[in-house]
Amino acid sequence: MPQGLEHSGTSWKGQQLKHRQSAVDRLDPRARVVAVSAFALVVVLSSDLMALSLALAGSLLLALVARLNLKRTLRRVIAMDLFMLFLILMLPFTTPGEPIFHVAGLPASQEGLVHALQITLKANAVVLALLALVGTQTATTLGHALAHLRVPDKLVHLMLFTVRYLEVIGQEYKRMRRAMQARAFVLRANRHSWRSIGYLIGMLLVHSLERSERIMDAMKCRGYQGRFYLFDDMRLTAVDVRFGVLLALFLSLLIGLHLL
C-alpha cells in the first residue's frame, strides 16, 4: 500500500494519506528517481520558451497519469510559486533591456519578463514531475531507491532516520511547548520570549542528542556493526523500459527544440 510522501510541518501523520493507485505505481522506484533527475536537468538547462512550455505540458500529463489529488497538488505548487513570487515580480524591473511598459515610472524590460516566465515554467514543470513520480512513493521507498542507486549510505541513513524520528521529535517539541503554555507562556516580541524559545530549541537539541545515543545503544544491543540491510529487491520491468524510451524521446525533443 503506497503512502504518499506527505508531511505537514512537524508531523508525518500525513504518511497515512492514501493516494490513488495509478500507472505510475507500476514503475520501479529507481526508474522514477532517475527519470525525474534527467527531466529536471534538461528543463533547468533549457531556455527556449517553446521547449519549456512543452516540458510543463509533459509534467502536467504525468501528474494526470499519476492521478494526483488536485487540491493537495495545487496547494503545494502554489506554495512554491508564492515563494518565488517576489523574484518573478522583481525580475522585469531589475533586468536591463528593452522597456515594454512602465509601472510608477519604473521600466519593465522584455528580457526580464522572458526570464521571469522561464523561471516560472521551469520550476512548475520540475515540481509537478517530482510530485507525480517521487511524491507518490513513501519516504521509505524513496530512501531504499536512493540506496539502490548507490547514493552514499550516510545520506540515505540520514534521510531514513529523519523520516522515522521527525514525528518523535515533533511530539517532544509539542509537549514542551504545551508545558510552556500551561505555565502561561505567551509568545511576544520581548527578551523573555526569545530566551524561552531559545531554551526550548536548545532542550530539543539536547533531547535529540540523548535519544540518538539511546538509539545507537539499542542498535548495538541487537548486534549492529555498521551495516544496514535492504529488503526490497527492485527489478526493472518492461514497463520501466517503455517509460524510459518514452522519456528519452521526449527529452530529445526538448533538447532538439533548443538546437533549432
Added chain:
Amino acid sequence: MNHQENSINEACGLAPLLDIRGLSYRYPRRGPVLDQVDFQLHAGERVALTGPNGAGKTTLLHLLVGLKKAKAGQIRAFGSERSAESDFVEVRARAGFLFQDPDDQLFCPTVLEDVAFGPLNQGKSRAEALDCARQTLASLGLDGFEERITHQLSGGEKRMVSLASVLAMEPEVLLLDEPSNALDTQARQRLLDTLLSLPQAMIIISHDDDFLAQLATRWLRLENAQLNPSEPVCERPLNGLAEKVPA
C-alpha cells in the same frame, strides 16, 4: 538467598549465566551509583530489580551488556570473562535488552524490517531472518503487523513489537527496563502473560510492584550504590486494587 541460589545451582549443575564481582561505576557529578556490587543470574530465574529513581538500575543493565564501561570489577557472561567491546558483541546477542522507550528501539520504518534487524546482524540470510521475524511476530500474536509503520503503532503495540525484535535474536537472557511503563491494563496483562510463558532468565527493572509480584522469583534492591536482596512485596491484590481506584 545464598542457600536458594546454591540449590538452584546444584539442581541445574550449571554455572551462572551472568556473574558479576565487585562491579563499580560512578558518574562524574553524581558520585558512585554502584559500589562493589556482586550479582549472579542463573537459568530459569526472573529477578526483580527495584530501587529509587536514579539509583543506577539501568546503569547496571548497561554495564552487563557493555554499553557502559565499569570502573572496577569483573563481568563473566555465558562462561567467559568479558571486558573489551568485542567481547560484548556476543553478550548482546545472547542477552536481549528491552529498552525503556520503545521509540529508541524501533528505528526501522516497518515492523518486519525492525524485527529482522537483529537476526540479520547475527549473520542469518535474508530469507532466514524474515522467516524468523515472521515466526516471532506470530508467536507473540502479532500476525498482520509486518507491514505496519513502526512510529504509527500504539504504545502497547510498540512494546510488544520491541519485545519481538529482541526475542527474534533467540536470547538466553532478557534484560527488561521498565517493561510495563505507560501501558494500559490490557496491554500490561498481555505483556505479563507473554513474559510468564517465556523460558528465558530475566532481570526486570520496574516500579510496578504488582507486575513484579506476578513475575519475579527473586527480589533485589539497589540503593545507595549497594545491591541487596529484598523482601518480595507480597501479592496484595486488595492493596493493588485499592491503589488503582482513584480517590
